[in-house]
Amino acid sequence: MTAGFRLEVRELCKSFRKGGQEIEVLRNVTFGIREGEFVSIVGASGCGKTTLLRLLDGLIDPTSGSVAVDGRQVSGPGPERAFVFQQDSLLPWRTVAGNTVLGPEIQRKDLGAARRLADELIRLVGLFGFGRHYPHELSGGMRQRVNLARALTVQPDVLLMDEPFAALDAQTREIMQAELLRIWRETGKTVIFVTHQIDEAVYLSDRVLVFTVRPGRLKQEVEIALPRPRELVVKRTPEFVQYTDRIWRLIEEEVRESVGLEVEEAAARHS
C-alpha cells in the first residue's frame, strides 16, 4: 500500500443536463492521493470542486472515468469515506452528542461503542462539556467542530471536506485551520480539502491541486514543502507567500481567460 494510492481518480468526466443543455463540469481529471496525505483542491468558483468531492464520496455518479479507494471502485457512499459539508448541516433536533452518533447509527454499528467514541471526538474537537447542547445554542465555529466530529465517528480513512470554514469569520477560520491540522496529526486520516482560500490551502496541505475554470481540469499540482508541524506564524514567512503568489497567479490566469474581456472593458469605461 505504501507505493500505491489510497484514493485514485482516473479520467473522471462529469456533465449535467440542465434545461435541455449539456453542461460539462469536469473533464479528464486524473490524480492520486497517498495514505495520510493532506491535499487541497483550489480553483475559481464554478470549476467543479464541489462536484469532484461529491463524486469522490459517491453521492453522484461520474459520466465517465472512475474513482477508486484502495483499488476498489467507488459506486456509492462507503464507510471508509466521510464528507464534511460546507453548511454545518446539523440536525437541529439532536444534541451535539446525538448529531455526532448519526453516522454509526445509520451504519448500524454498536451504539454503546459509538457513544464512547463520540464523547472522545467531541473532546478532540474541543467541545468537551457541550454534548448536551443543541446546535442553535452553538456558534458557527462550534457547529463546524461538531460537523467534523460527526464525520470522524464513522472512523473513515478518507475525509472529504467541502469548504468547511467558508462561512466562518477570519479569526475563527484561522483557529479552525490550526485545530484541523492538530486533529489530522492525531488521527492520521487522508484528507481532501476543497477551498477557494489559497492561504488556507497552502497552510494545510502537503499538495495543492489547482483546477481550471469550467470544464474543470487539473491545471497544476503544487507540492508544499513547508515543514510540519506548522504554526499559524508560518503564514508570514516568505516561503509561504511565494506559494500563495504562485497559486494565485495560476488561478488568476484562469479567471482572466474566462472573464478577462469583461473586466478590461469595465476598466476602460471607468478610466
Add this chain to the structure above:
Amino acid sequence: MPILQQELESRRGADAPAAAPAPKPAGPSFKLKPAFWRGLLSLLIAAVIWEAAARLFVNNPLFFAPLSAVLEKTGELWGSGELLKDMITSFQEFAIGFLVASALGILVGMVMAGSETVRDFVDPWVSMLYSTPTIALAPLLILWFGIGLTSHVAVVVLVVVFPVLINTFAGLANTDQHLIEVARSFGATPAQLFSKIRFPGALPFIVAGLRQGVARGLVGVVVAELFGAKAGLGFLILNSAQTFDTAGLFVGVLILAAAGVISVELVKLVERRMAPWRFQETGE
C-alpha cells in the same frame, strides 16, 4: 396542484411553520413579563367597561348582559350540573374528532409525500376541499348521521383534517436537502432517511398543523351543535338565544373562548418543547 404548491412556495419563503409569529422563548415562566401585566390590565379594563356599558347604556337584558349577570349565570348552570354536561359533551365531540382527523391527516400527508402518484390523485380533492369552507357541509353531515355524537364528530374531522394533512405533507416535502445529503453520505437507506431525517424534520410542521386544527375544530363543534344538538356548548348558546337568555349565551361564548386559548397554548407548549430551535431569537 394549486394549494399544495402554494403551500410549498410559502413554506420555502418563510422558515417557520404556519402563520403564527414565533413567540419569545419560554424561559422560566415564574418571572412574568410586562406583556403579561399589560394584557391582564387590558382584560380588567374591558371587564369594567362591559359591566358599565350593560348597566348604564344598554340596560336591556334582551340584548346585553352585564358581566356580573354572566358570572352569576355560570354559577347557576354549574350548580345544576347542566354546564358540566354541556362541556363534557362538546369536549368529547372535539376530542374524538380531533384525534381521528389528526391520525388521518398525518397518515394521508405521509403517503402523499411518499408517492407522487398518490399525491396527483389526492391533490385535486385536497385543493378543492381546503379552499371551500368545509363547515358549509355541516348540515349535510347532520342529515346523514343524525343529531348526535357521530355527526358532530364528523364535522370536526372534516374541518381539522385538511390543515393537518397539508402541513404534514409540506413538512415532509420541504426537508432540508443538506440534511438528506449528510444521511446519504453515511449510506442511509430510504427508510432511514425517513425515520432519522424527514419525519423528525417535519414534526414541527405537523404540530403547527395540529395547532391550526385545534382552532378550527372548536369552531366545528359549535357550528355542528348549532345545527342540531341535545347538549353541548353550542347547544347552550343556541338554546339561550332562543329563550332570550343573553347571560346564558355569554356563558357559552366565554367558556369556548377560554377553551380556545388554553388548547392553543397547550399545543404551542408542545411545539416549543419539540422544536426549541424554531423559537430561538435570531442572532448568536
